[in-house]
Amino acid sequence: MKRKTAVVLLGSLTILTAFSGCGNNEATEAASESAQTEDEGTGDDAEMQAALEEEEEQKEKEEEKETKKDIEETKEAEEEEATSEAEESEEEDSNQVAVLFPDENNWADDAYELAQNLAEDGYEPMVFYAEGDGSKQVSQIQEMLAAEVKAFIIAPVDPYGLTDALAPVKEAKIPVFSYDQLIMDTNAVKYYTTFGGRQAGNMIAEEIIEKEELEKLREEKGTKTIEFIMGSLDNTQALFLYNGVMEILQPYLDDGTLVCTSGKVSFDDTGILRWSRESAETRFREILENSYEEGKQPDIICTGFDQAALAAVEVLEERGGVPGSEMWPMITGVECEPEAVKAVASGKISFSLFMDYRLLADACEQMVHQCLNGEEDPEVNDYEQYDNGVKIIGTYLCEPQIIDGDNYEILIDNGYYDEEEIRPEATPTPTLEPTSTPVPDPTVTPEPTEEPESEEEAEPTPTQKPRITLRGSK
Numbered sequence: 001m002k003r004k005t006a007v008v009l010l011g012s013l014t015i016l017t018a019f020s021g022c023g024n025n026e027a028t029e030a031a032s033e034s035a036q037t038e039d040e041g042t043g044d045d046a047e048m049q050a051a052l053e054e055e056e057e058q059k060e061k062e063e064e065k066e067t068k069k070d071i072e073e074t075k076e077a078e079e080e081e082a083t084s085e086a087e088e089s090e091e092e093d094s095n096q097v098a099v100l101f102p103d104e105n106n107w108a109d110d111a112y113e114l115a116q117n118l119a120e121d122g123y124e125p126m127v128f129y130a131e132g133d134g135s136k137q138v139s140q141i142q143e144m145l146a147a148e149v150k151a152f153i154i155a156p157v158d159p160y161g162l163t164d165a166l167a168p169v170k171e172a173k174i175p176v177f178s179y180d181q182l183i184m185d186t187n188a189v190k191y192y193t194t195f196g197g198r199q200a201g202n203m204i205a206e207e208i209i210e211k212e213e214l215e216k217l218r219e220e221k222g223t224k225t226i227e228f229i230m231g232s233l234d235n236t237q238a239l240f241l242y243n244g245v246m247e248i249l250q251p252y253l254d255d256g257t258l259v260c261t262s263g264k265v266s267f268d269d270t271g272i273l274r275w276s277r278e279s280a281e282t283r284f285r286e287i288l289e290n291s292y293e294e295g296k297q298p299d300i301i302c303t304g305f306d307q308a309a310l311a312a313v314e315v316l317e318e319r320g321g322v323p324g325s326e327m328w329p330m331i332t333g334v335e336c337e338p339e340a341v342k343a344v345a346s347g348k349i350s351f352s353l354f355m356d357y358r359l360l361a362d363a364c365e366q367m368v369h370q371c372l373n374g375e376e377d378p379e380v381n382d383y384e385q386y387d388n389g390v391k392i393i394g395t396y397l398c399e400p401q402i403i404d405g406d407n408y409e410i411l412i413d414n415g416y417y418d419e420e421e422i423r424p425e426a427t428p429t430p431t432l433e434p435t436s437t438p439v440p441d442p443t444v445t446p447e448p449t450e451e452p453e454s455e456e457e458a459e460p461t462p463t464q465k466p467r468i469t470l471r472g473s474k
Contacts, residue, residue, distance in 0.1 A: 095122065095123050095150060096123070096144075096149040097123045097124070097153065098140075098147075098149045098152045099111055099125050099127045100137055100155070101128070101129050102130055102155055103132050107129065109357050110179070110180075110361055111127045114127075114365055117366075118365055118368070121365070123368075126144060130157050134157040134161045138161070138164075141162070142165065148172075150174070151177065151372060152174060152175070153179050154179060155181050156178070159236055160185055163186045166183070166186045167186070170186075175190040175372070176188045176190055177190060177191050177192070177364055177371075178191070179192075180195075181194075181237055182194070182386055184389050185390060186390060187390045190394075191378055191380070191393065191394050191396070192394070192395040192396075193360055193398070194360070194395065195237075195398045197236070197237040197242075198244035198247070198385060199400070200240075200353055201241040201243060201248075202244045202245075203353065203402060204245055204332055204334070204353060205245045205248030205249045206248060207402055209248070211330065211350065211351075214252055222257070223257060223259055225259050225261050225299045226253075227262055227264070228242075228264065228270040229302075230245075230271045230272065231271060231304035232272060232273055232274055232275050233267070233268065233273050235275075238271065239267055242267045242304065264287070271304075275305050277307035277310065280303070280312070281311035288319070295319075297327070297329055299329055300331075301331045301332070303331070303332055305334050306333040306336070307337075313348045313349065316329070324347045330350045331348070331350055332349070332350060332352070332353075333351070333353070334353045336352045336353070337352075341403065341408055341417070341422040344408055345422065350404065351402050351403060352403050353400045354402070355400050356414075360398050381395070382396070383395070
């Protein structure tokens with residue numbers, strides 16, 4: 001029994017010893033941690049601090065990234081806005097169409113019509129006049145090129161003087177439309193609108209053949225004289241018109257039906273530089289003095305412009321010619337200027353060729369609009385005869401019209417002229433003074449030798465007085 005108790009006591013002692021050892025270890029570890037904490041701080045706080053620092057750093061990076069993104073987006077927006085403004089500005093500038101004419105005096109009506117039509121289609125017309133100065137027109141082209149206009153409409157002062165000025169226009173891909181007069185020696189011209197000189201010349205010649213009955217004259221082996229005073233030597237349209245006239249009349253000149261007494265038939269011999277009326281008058285005087293006897297004149301005077309026709313009228317009237325008489329020649333004109341239309345209406349000029357600028361302006365503006373919008377190609381009715389020395393230019397030809405004494409009033413009806421502009425003043429016809437025939441004495445009936453059957457005596461019957469008539473105006 002003692003032996004068992006001892007074992008038990010020994011076991012208890014062992015357990016206590018074990019517990020005692022365990023407590024000492026924990027205390028040692030706690031003390032160690034306490035000492036470490038005093039030196040370095042706790043491990044959890046350090047980790048937290050590191051995490052906070054890392055989070056702060058990450059946050060700063062994100063904020064920096066957002067700021068950078070905002071800056072880039074703002075920059076992109078500004079660039080887009082600037083681009084949009086530039087495009088709007090370019091679009092606004094591109095709506096400008098330059099209209100360049102030689103002078104205001106002769107071209108104001110064309111310019112007005114073109115400007116109206118361009119404005120209606122949403123363009124901004126920029127109209128310039130060169131005052132007859134070719135170098136000034138070159139400067140105007142350069143100015144409008146810098147303004148980046150969308151197109152050029154040009155009636156040239158000098159058709160051969162725009163080659164260099166239009167080269168950069170071609171490079172900038174800005175279309176050029178030649179108006180009335182063809183611009184020469186350049187590939188910048190895209191289209192051309194005109195009345196067609198050759199076509200006009202054909203019409204003049206055909207009217208001469210019809211009204212002068214040249215076919216009948218040819219059959220009868222007869223002859224009529226003709227003289228030519230044509231348009232400006234530096235104008236391509238004037239040359240085309242001359243060619244059109246000669247194309248039809250040359251066979252009659254060849255067979256002698258028509259005779260040019262002066263021998264001046266070529267364009268160089270008949271052309272009048274710068275359409276000068278004074279030069280045309282001088283030329284016609286020389287022809288009469290050198291080629292016709294006193295009191296004689298040509299049967300036909302074919303001119304290429306109204307001022308030449310009017311000059312011929314003036315010279316003939318100074319020499320005693322009477323319009324409407326058998327000796328008065330056939331005189332032709334071109335353009336239907338007001339003074340010329342009056343001369344047509346009064347019989348001094350046989351006819352003039354009417355070229356309505358409104359048709360020309362409408363056709364040109366329509367070509368510009370179609371070309372710029374790309375809806376369809378502009379209408380061209382001639383792509384053969386208008387070669388400007390570099391290429392054949394696609395052309396739209398407007399139709400002229402013959403105006404004579406029978407139809408000149410259509411220029412009033414269609415609004416081209418007011419009545420007072422072209423209707424000639426009535427020429428009073430001299431009125432003869434009324435004359436009376438002497439009234440003879442009454443015839444007395446002799447008294448009958450025999451008594452009358454009636455008791456009343458017959459009264460003498462006077463002879464009726466002749467009726468006096470007044471000759472009024474015809």
